[in-house]
Amino acid sequence: MSVRTRADLDELPAYVAGRTVPGAIKLASNEVSEGPLPSAVAAIQQASAEIHRYPDMGVGALTAALAEHYAVAPERVAVGCGSVALCEQLVQATCTPDDEVVFPWRSFEAYPIITQVAGARQVRVPLTGEHALDLEAMLAAITPATRLMFVCTPNNPTGTTLRRDELTAFLDRVPSDVLVVLDEAYFEFVTDPAAPDGMELARERDNVASMRTFSKAYGLAGLRVGYAVTSEPVAAALRKVCIPFSVNALAQAAAIASLAAQDELRTRCANVAAERERVHRALVDEGYEVPGTKANFVWLPLGERTAEFSEHCLEHKVVVRAFAGEGARVTIGRPEENDAFLAAARAFPR
Numbered sequence: 463m464s465v466r467t468r469a470d471l472d473e474l475p476a477y478v479a480g481r482t483v484p485g486a487i488k489l490a491s492n493e494v495s496e497g498p499l500p501s502a503v504a505a506i507q508q509a510s511a512e513i514h515r516y517p518d519m520g521v522g523a524l525t526a527a528l529a530e531h532y533a534v535a536p537e538r539v540a541v542g543c544g545s546v547a548l549c550e551q552l553v554q555a556t557c558t559p560d561d562e563v564v565f566p567w568r569s570f571e572a573y574p575i576i577t578q579v580a581g582a583r584q585v586r587v588p589l590t591g592e593h594a595l596d597l598e599a600m601l602a603a604i605t606p607a608t609r610l611m612f613v614c615t616p617n618n619p620t621g622t623t624l625r626r627d628e629l630t631a632f633l634d635r636v637p638s639d640v641l642v643v644l645d646e647a648y649f650e651f652v653t654d655p656a657a658p659d660g661m662e663l664a665r666e667r668d669n670v671a672s673m674r675t676f677s678k679a680y681g682l683a684g685l686r687v688g689y690a691v692t693s694e695p696v697a698a699a700l701r702k703v704c705i706p707f708s709v710n711a712l713a714q715a716a717a718i719a720s721l722a723a724q725d726e727l728r729t730r731c732a733n734v735a736a737e738r739e740r741v742h743r744a745l746v747d748e749g750y751e752v753p754g755t756k757a758n759f760v761w762l763p764l765g766e767r768t769a770e771f772s773e774h775c776l777e778h779k780v781v782v783r784a785f786a787g788e789g790a791r792v793t794i795g796r797p798e799e800n801d802a803f804l805a806a807a808r809a810f811p812r
């Protein structure tokens with residue numbers, strides 16, 4: 463006899479990580495090419511002398527720093543082992559089997575996996591023809607069984623970003639017992655003044671969580687640390703389902719230092735935004751369809767030609783993230799990396 467694992471795991475889609483190919487430029491995982499902020503590197507070096515000790519289980523200093531940064535009570539902050547862990551904790555904290563999680567699709571590929579592992583039902587709401595979240599359709603998908611909705615803005619992988627007014631109107635219509643999780647992993651790259659700030663919304667509404675991460679703009683993807691600001695009961699529930707000590711000591715130290723280095727962050731994000739606009743314009747001039755993006759990536763909805771495009775880029779030593787049959791997501795890197803990608807895109811036979 464062999465060990466009996468859950469039969470439903472056979473149908474679980476695997477998370478596909480961006481490929482790392484030796485000698486090639488990796489534009490597949492929405493990492494920043496510049497690396498961690500200099501202040502964070504110094505903090506990591508210092509903290510490394512103490513890693514024989516368990517980390518602060520309550521993540522006290524980082525929670526306090528985040529609470530001050532966002533002007534909320536520390537009781538409203540929860541820190542996780544990457545924001546993907548917080549996504550999972552949020553579903554665990556709200557759903558039992560037969561409860562429903564509503565999310566846009568295509569969006570962050572962890573949503574269906576997390577929902578299925580938790581045993582809840584997933585309700586995928588297709589994007590609009592413009593590759594944006596269809597808030598009207600998401601509202602229509604709500605049933606008495608709905609416990610949680612993921613709203614990803616800017617949306618991964620399409621880059622489209624909601625406007626504050628449309629998101630507010632949407633929130634006005636969501637039942638107050640449904641938790642709306644604003645996944646703002648790319649918030650720091652957003653330059654549009656009409657875009658929403660989830661922290662403002664989370665401060666005002668008890669059923670909203672604003673979720674952000676140190677993995678993307680802050681350049682700490684390898685350390686795994688993200689956070690949510692929400693109402694006190696939801697934050698308390700998040701802490702209850704958290705794996706003890708899952709936010710490691712180096713991550714806590716690096717996150718505190720990163721948060722204090724807002725000037726370094728601003729400079730970096732401005733550079734990424736300028737490159738994003740340059741790459742977007744070049745692709746559109748080249749005849750590609752590319753939805754407007756406020757994140758650190760562009761989306762090329764190439765449909766059936768996606769795999770071919772990805773292979774073509776790889777031949778040009780550029781790794782992009784292909785979603786077979788749908789499109790390719792390409793991270794904005796340093797100017798010379800972006801130039802290498804643009805050269806590949808120009809050479810793609812169309």
Ligand SMILES: *Cc1c(COP(=O)(O)O)cnc(C)c1O
Nearest residue numbers: 544545546570618647675677688
């Ligand atoms: C990258 C990403 C995350 C997860 O980031 P962590 O590294 O787990 O903090 C969450 N949501 C979206 C939409 C992402 O793209």
